[in-house]
Amino acid sequence: MHNAIKKYAPILFLSTAIVSGLNYFAYQAIIKIAHAQTGTIPINLISEIITTVATHLIVLSVLPLALSAKNRTLTAYVALIILGGIYITYMTGINAAGPAITIVAFGYLAFYGYSKAKGIYSYYRTK
Structure with a gap:
């Protein structure tokens, strides 16, 4: 059980941080408007945010958890970086997928060059 926690916890933590941070900024204005209109945050808004x-x-x-379960840890983190970039692009409209893929590609090329050298x-x- 301890090995499973060490294996899956970082992936879940990074995924949670990305999703929570972006959704916090996405719903911040809506929460303030609802709070100003009614004095409280409506239950349906809270349930929508949680869902x-x-x-x-x-x-x-x-996908990263499935790859990590098959003992493909490095591939799981690469998938998490690329999917995180795509998710940031989806939520904000700022292209983060291209730089994420570029960083992964240059990292792979640097490692390949180092091993050959x-x-x-x-x-x-x-x-």
Whole structure:
């Protein structure tokens, strides 16, 4: 059980932080207007916010959690970064998916170049 918590908790935490932060800013004006009109926040607005956050959290984290369950941890985090960028684009209209994919691609290329350079260095060092 402890290994499962260490495996899934960071993915759920990052997904929750992204979804909660964006939905907080998305509903902030609506909450203030409703609070100013009625003096309280209506129950139907609270239930709508909770339903939206839960739905978005499930959609954002299902693929990374499935990949993590199959012991593809690095792939799960890459998927979370890309899906997070797409989600930010969906919620705000600011293109964050392109930079997220670019960062992942450059990270992969840097790792590939480093491993090849290390192999070449080791090859010539043993000669």
